[in-house]
Amino acid sequence: MQAEPVLVAGLIEVCRATIAANSDHLCALDRAIGDGDHGTNMRRGCEAVSAEGESLSSLPFPDAMEKIGLTLVMNVGGAAGPLYGTLLMEIGRELRKSEEKADFSLVLKQAIDAVARRGRAHAGDKTLLDVLYPVHAALAKRSPLGDVARKAERSANRTAAMKAMRGRAAYLGDRSIGHVDPGASSCALLTTAICRYLGEHRPQ
DSSP states (O other), X not given: OOOOHHHHHHHHHHHHHHHHHHXXXXXXXXXXXXXXXXXXXXHHHHHHHHHTHHHHHTSOHHHHHHHHHHHHHHHOOTTHHHHHHHHHHXXXXXXXXXXXXXXXXXXXXXXXXXXXXXXXXXXXXXXXXXXXXXXXXXXXXXXXXXXXXXXXXXXXXXXXXXXXXXXXXXXXXXXXXXXXXXXXXXXXXXXXXHHHHHHHHOOO
8 A cells, every 4th residue: 555655744744743833732731640741752753753754755655654653652752652653553554454445444443442452541541542532433434534633622622521540640540630631632633633634635
């Protein structure tokens, strides 16, 4: 499966720019219930991916996804690196196993389940899964990209009402309630940026 190199390069750049613009906000969210470095970590990971943009763009799409995932694992600190890395590496692996016209929603579901296993987490635990699962549901229903983006944003905001069950925030117990999960927020930001970019640049 070969994606347009310009499309891959554009997606890498829009994700890098989105995280760079929201790094301070993500750190502020993380300071409330964690180490306060989620934005910094995500920015470092996206910059590392961007530095490899030219070579990544020349790869078949599954290979590019897997290499991006590995780059994130190696460069993003905390839990976010392994979780985002697992998501993208599994997308790459599932696409490689699938036929050319694979249903991406099925591929995404397999990848999200792998993230859940890696993090030993479930929907409702106040993690990025609380964005990923609703996004998958929207894609499975063939919702327009704008609706998928709005679902991601709303889902991230809903984590404020949840009690953290995984990660450093879990040590706060009930005190984690009232704060948006930073991982869910970065996931929603990236989903929104990707949906917007694909809506504007989707190949004909």
